[in-house]
């Protein structure tokens with residue numbers, strides 16, 4: 001079923017139980033995430049949920065309405081401009097099998113493995129048998145990109161697209177949306193494919209993770225896709241249901257990071273030139289390549305950006321609350337920027353040409369984040385390797401783990 005304000009069936013007499021402080025839409029019970037005010041029109045106090053406010057107000061004054069929809073079969077087919085490699089094909093078969101059996105599955109794939117296309121056969125099977133499919137990611141930019149790729153491949157399918165503020169709705173049978181949108185579905189989808197399962201804000205948000213289970217039908221399958229699985233994810237699907245892909249689609253090895261010892265924090269404090277960073281940028285520019293410079297904190301980014309911008313032309317910086325964020329990323333994509341300083345917001349989901357990567361104060365990063373960052377280079381067949389530099393004041397367990405995981409991938413192994 002689908003919760004909808006203009007639905008014709010009452011699901012609950014009110015969206016929020018103001019006594020128990022419980023939201024029936026998103027299951028929020030955190031008292032700090034409710035707001036109560038005196039509604040002068042109704043002449044009573046109304047409590048509403050802040051946790052799912054982006055989906056429209058769920059409150060104590062109005063009923064929670066829903067619609068029921070029938071499952072429909074579709075003669076579903078897709079087109080790809082390339083054929084899947086043998087490894088991709090065998091992973092694809094495992095996912096189809098999981099969907100048939102109604103079991104969960106985790107696709108543990110190295111960054112740049114071509115994960116999305118590996119799910120197409122399972123989507124086709126599901127839609128042909130009348131199963132409802134959702135392709136979900138916690139990140140809006142990933143959702144937009146996936147929708148483009150799916151509509152290009154599944155030309156005859158009507159694919160819903162939903163994220164904060166945007167709603168393209170057909171029959172809710174084949175849906176691409178952010179994880180938050182799943183709050184509106186109960187026992188609805190038979191297949192939920194979750195890309196970037198370990199990304200913010202899904203990671204560490206039990207309510208949002210529960211929304212996946214609640215939106216899933218009784219015999220449904222969750223397909224988790226990640227380059228950095230956690231023990232929890234593996235427990236969720238069961239170890240026997242993990243499929244690994246250790247090679248990128250173009251078959252080349254992943255670049256192994258070079259660790260260079262230097263303390264950029266100290267250089268900034270003493271207002272000294274961060275010499276090793278500058279040397280690297282110069283070398284990269286000399287090789288006619290471009291670079292993403294990852295910085296651990298916004299405060300540090302704001303200190304470092306003017307220093308780098310003064311020394312190098314075509315430099316920009318970007319962080320999550322930056323109003324010009326999308327424009328700046330587009331300029332990097334268009335080759336108009338050579339050096340882009342960024343926080344971890346660009347650790348996932350971006351592909352740029354002729355790209356190298358520098359991580360400043362790599363000792364402040366977790367290995368999951370470092371693995372994603374390393375995954376930004378060498379994504380194109382025309383430039384399949386790239387260079388990665390970790391600038392660090394010391395060697396950490398997370399740096400060691402990152403290098404170990406990448407070397408294992410290159411040997412065709414995983415630690416799972």
Ligand SMILES: [Zn+2]
Nearest residue numbers: 023026049052
């Ligand atoms: Zn709520």
